[in-house]
Every structure is written in C-alpha cells, then in structure tokens.
Amino acid sequence: MRLKPLLPFALLTLSFVAHAQSELTEEQNLGKRLYNDNNLSANRNQSCASCHSLKTIAGKAAAFVDPANAKHGTPVSLGSIEFATGTLNAPSAAYAAFSPKFHWDGQEGLYIGGQFWNGRASDLAGQAEKPLLNPVEMAMPSQWAVVSRLKENTAYVKAFYQLYQLDLDAVPHIKDAQFQQSTPKTVEGIYHKMAQAIAEFEKSPVFSKFNSKFDFVTAGKTQFTELEAQGLKLFNGKAGCSACHISQPGVDGQGNKVPALFTDFTYDNIGLPRNLKIPGNPKPNLGLGERSDLRKLDPDKALWGKHKVMTLRNIAITPPYGHNGVFASLEQITHFYNTRDTLGEVSNNLSPNFGISGWPKPEVDKNVNHDELGNLRLTTAQEKAVVAFMGTLTDDYPEWGNDPSVPPGTPSPFVGAGY
Template identity: 35%
Template sequence: MKLSVRPLALLLPATLIACGGGSGGSDDSGSVSITEIQLGDALFHDTNLSLERTQACSTCHDPDHAFTDPSTNGNGNVRSASIGDDGVSLGDRNTPTALYSASIPEFTYGTHQRFNSPQGDYTGYIGGQFWDGRAATLEDQAGGPPLNPIEMNLPDKATVVARLRENTDYEDAFTELYGTNIFDDVDEAYSAMTQAIAAFERSPDMSPFTSKYDKFIRGDYEYSPVSKAALGKARFFSQQFTNCATCHQLRPNGNEGETFSNYEFHNIGVPVNTRLRTANGSDEGFTDTGLAAIDAVSDEPDTSELEGKFRVPTLRNVGVTAPYMHNGVFQSLDTVIRFYDRHLVSSTNGINPETGIAWAAPEVGENISFTELRQGNALSDNDIEGLVCFLYSLTDEQYEHLLPADAEECGL
C-alpha cells in the first residue's frame, strides 16, 4: 500500500538515504534522500494510522485551517470537540492548534519572569502538551492519539507498527533513518514514529511567524496610530489597563519569536460546556479537573489546589481558530474578552452575549486565579473591539483570508 496523501514526502525512488535535516535532495551517488521531517509530514497526514482508516493527525489539525479542526455541527458552528475515527465518539476538549507547539517547554515545575505585569514571578507547573500538560514532550503527545479510543482508536502499538509496515516506503524510510533493526522491537518502532512526527512539528513551517505583528517587530509593518488594532495593541501590553500580558507574554517587548503564552497553568473560571457534555454522553456530575488529574502530579500530597487548571494557550492565529477555552464553550473573541473583563469589580459585562443571560458558574469554583484576573481596569466597548483587532493581527499571513468580515474594520 503506497502512501498517497503526501507524495513529495515519500513517493521517492527505492533507495532512501537519511540526511538528518533540511529538505530532501540527492547525495553524490545520485540516490534520493529523505529527512525525518518529511517522514513526519507523511505520518501526520496518514489516515491509515487509525482503525477505520478515516482519521489522521491532520484531520483534527487541518493545515488549511491553522492546524485546528474546522468541522461544524448541526448549528453551523465549528465543533467544540473533534469526532473520532469511528464517526461517533466525541471528546470533551477543544482541539488546539498544532502550530507553534514546538515552543511549548517540556512539562516541569519552575519559576519564570512575567512581563508587562505588576504581578511577581510565577512559580508552579509550566508547559507540556495537551491542555492539561500530561504529555511532557512533542514525542509523548504524538504517541497518544493513535491509541486513544475516542480518536484514532487502534488497539495497541503492535497494530500501529503493522500499519506502518504495510507501506514499503515507510519501511525503507524507517530503516534508513533509525537502523535496519528498527522493526525488531515494537516499542522502538513506535517511538521512532513519534520522533518523526515531532520533528515535523518542530520544523520551521510549523512556526512561521508571518503575522502583521511579526512584520511590525521586524520593521516591515506599522500599525496605523488611529486604528482599532493600534488601540488594542496598547491595551494588550499595558500594565495599567489590562491583565493580558501577565499570562500571554513570553518575552520582553520587541523580541522576535513571541508566542503569546508563558505556558503557566490557571483556573480562570470557565463554565461547563453543557451542549458538548450532552453530545458526548459524559456521566452526570463529571468534572474535568485538568492539571490535577495527570500522572505527573500524582505524587503531590494534595492535588486539590491544581483542580480546574489548564495550560495557557498561544494567541497566535486565535482570530481564525474558534471556538475558545479548553472545552470550546465560547464562539467569539468578543465573548472571551468580556468573560475576562467580568472578573473586574467595576465591569459592566455581567451577561454572556452568546446566551443572553448571566455567565454560568465555573466548572471548578476553587483555585480561580483571581490575583491575575482582577488586575487592570474594566474595558469599554472600544477597548474590547481594539483588543479583538490586535488579536486578528497575530494571524499568520497564510491564514489571513480566514479572518471574519469584521477584521476589515480594524485598520490592519
């Protein structure tokens, strides 16, 4: 069975010579080479690595939609969670973008500096893949979905490796990249697969840094001083007016490579997504405790203070990757910003604009990060519009066509 989804990656002549990085080419003998990145690219797009051969990593992390899941539900809204390979199973969390995932540090406990914030240094858990940080590295994350019963649904590593070996291009590539005996050990072969996918996710194309904000940092773009986006930019980085940068700034002002997350863990009081829970058939009374439930913190004498905490996501391409929050409970950025604002004492945003009623109670009412959330001044409607516009400017150039119509009013 030859690979058909990414022909530039693997549909090569029979002799495959590993060169360890960069793009494929020819060595002095004329043999065509393949890299670990190209192999990972092919694996990322291969639906044969799911039980019914319907789902690849790229199914839920669609490259044409900023590596998120664009599938919609019966109401025409983007789904809060992705459908599994069986066409029925539905998860409980929103699919995050795979873009910039290489910038997420390995899961650890530590301290780091905050920028544009009156708050002190953060000490606590940092990083890790998935919303709860349960996969320490990209390799660990890549190994999860093929075996997850509500995702790609293969029963064990041996079955995954058997699927790999159906493809002779894969066999050639794996043996050249990882050794002639790589398939002698199922665990080693499975690990090699995750290594290749992680290499693809670490490739420059997965962290493009081509947004208007990046161009501004490089001196190739200017925000019009009278634009809504310029107002939003000033508010975002302000210590006086907002709390945005406290959790969504990684580097000092003006530095390239800003990912707009410092990868802290917080409970911000997100309510249950009741429609999603009804759709996925969760047990009545189920509570998603986030960080508190992962194995890496199981040695803690008391994990109650970790309940309800999730890793701060990147804001890159946030304008085209709705819905929002770990459970996809909100559909618009305007709603998200009003949700944050409602924590401020003087806020007038007491109503959820998507429901027309007061904000629902937090799923986990304890451990809410009020110290961070209650910093700043209540926002006006103009401030909120400006912040939305600034967030639109974090969209990479290749995805700007996906921005909603109101982006035309931002002055970008």
C-alpha cells in the first residue's frame, strides 16, 4: 500500500485569501485576454479556453474542460491544425492553482504536485507555456512566432509595457526576419511574462469558487439529502475515496486554512483500460514513466502508469473520465473502482459488455493499485449514493440548486470566514 502525505496541503503556497478578491488585477485581466485569444494558435482558431472553457456546462457551472468532450463524450481535444488531436483527456483547470510545485517527498516516498497528468510543468506558468508550442494543440512554431502574434494587438503592446516594462514594438515581427536571423534576446522574457499573466488569471476566484453544495453544507447553511449523506459516509469509509481525494480542509504554506480540495496531488496507476476511441490508437501513456528526466531515476519502472490524482470538484459535469477518457459517465468509473478485479474480463472498451460483464486488462499492468480499489464490495445502491455525493461538488450551487437556504447570489461560505 502506498504511503500518503499526512498534511498534503501544507505544501501549498497559494492562500485562499487571494480568492476572496472581488475584482481581477490588471495582470489577471491581461491573463484573461490571453487565455481567450484564438490568435495565439497556428490557424487562429484555438485558445487556452478551447480545452479549458469558461462557459457553463450542463446548465450548472464552468468546469474548465473541453465542452465538446463533455457534451459528446469524445476522449481527446482537437488541435489548431486540421485532424490533429491530443492523446490524453484534457483535465480541468479548476482549482489547479492549489497544486504545489512538482517535487519528490522523500519522507513519504512520493512525487507530489505539478501540472498536467504527469506533472511535467512544475507550476501554472510552466503549464501555460507548453500548449502554444505543442504541434497537436495550438501548434505555434516558436516563441518568436507567438510574440509576433502578441505584437499585432495594440492592447497587448500597451499592457506588457505598463506591467513588465517590456517593449513588444522593439521586437521585429518574425515574418520580417532575415534569413537565419537569431531569435531576439527579449523574446524569451516576453513569452515567460505572457505565461505568468495567464497563470495569475488561473489563480483568480474565477477558477476556484468554493461554492458547491458540499461547501454550504460544511458551513452549516444547508443539508445533504439522505442519499448524498450516505454517499459521503461511504466516500470517507467503505469506498475509500478519501484516501486520495481528501474531503477535509487543509493548511497552506502560510498557515491559512484551505477548504477541501478532494485530491492529495499524488500519482497513481488505477489500472485504466486502453481507450480504442482515441484517434490513431496511440500507445498507452505511461504517466510519470513518460518523463525522460524521471526515467533515469526509475530503473525498476516503478513510475510507469502513474497519473496525477485530479480534484473531484466539478467532477459530475466533466465527462469523460480518466486520463484517456475511457469512461463515459461518473456511474461507470465508480463501478470500475468498485469491481475492476471482480467483474470479469472483456476484450476492449468497444465491447458491448464493457463495464457490464467485465473490464479490459489495464493498459499499463505495472504498479496497478490493488490496495485501495478494484474490489470495494459496494452494492449497486451504495455506488449510486457515492455518485450522488460527488454531485454535490459542483460549483455555483446558489445559481442552479433551487435551494431556498442558499438563494442565487450567495457568496462562498468561506469568504470572510478565516480562510
């Protein structure tokens, strides 16, 4: 059984106090514009928001995932270049700001934190830099090309000078470059500041509202239904969900309380089957095992198949599920956690009996977690209760909950309450 951090949130450096701000800063407003700007992709058709949308999903809340995947169950997102797709399910950007920087915890013997499914970006700014240059995402050819697109927007020219004293007009447009001209020295600094602005926007209350039904119940403002209450008891008990998706508040690096984040930011191989619905049928992703910087430290392949434990906040409105999007519904992945090792076996996820009479073999059979899932012995009714509880983790409950105890416009119960 893998070790667990005793105080997973003690590693955080982001205080929830920052999330109580009612307005965005100038830098966050710049980040918001950049986050939504399709012009920063090769064909001017994709932005950060394309895969991490600010739009409401299922009539409830913004969950910061690809709305096409959530609506149609497609496992991966389209890129800027026609027919290009990723190979992993785009994770939600909600609450991502609370993930500590990627690091090895020697005491616990675990990698913790970072961004992406394999933590390859240490922090939010590092994460924001990568999709723009990824050939199956925004597909820009270079940092210089991105800065050239920034130069085309006079509002960016003004903002970068005012905020960072960086003169975009002093950088020649890449289309005017001479043959084999080297990249201007200021390009890298501008590119980093662009990513920093996006990261600051992602740290804003837009992405971390803490206003789900769970939050209002925790604050004593309303009550769970009988089924939801049973689900929470199972979540923390027999089902064992809270072993990784911690349902208790934590403490950040400054000693400030942080509401429950429903993740411990660690990495695990839960034995997901291969998803044959991904275009091109790519080879199974090895998670931490994909990283060249970790591979040399892992001769026994103990990291293979381990992907980041993501937050369960907004989980009910963010299908499909798993790093490869193999599960179509919350009910299906809950049933998988419960019966992975007992239901039987089918050939692949295209089988009509997928999840009914059996599950396919794990796509990465090393390091599969058999201690905390696979044979939970939950009844069908108990699975239903766990799913019902997870439905209480959806943001903007005052707007969609039709709960007279929490009328529309009610702020997060944690603002001004010592958080």
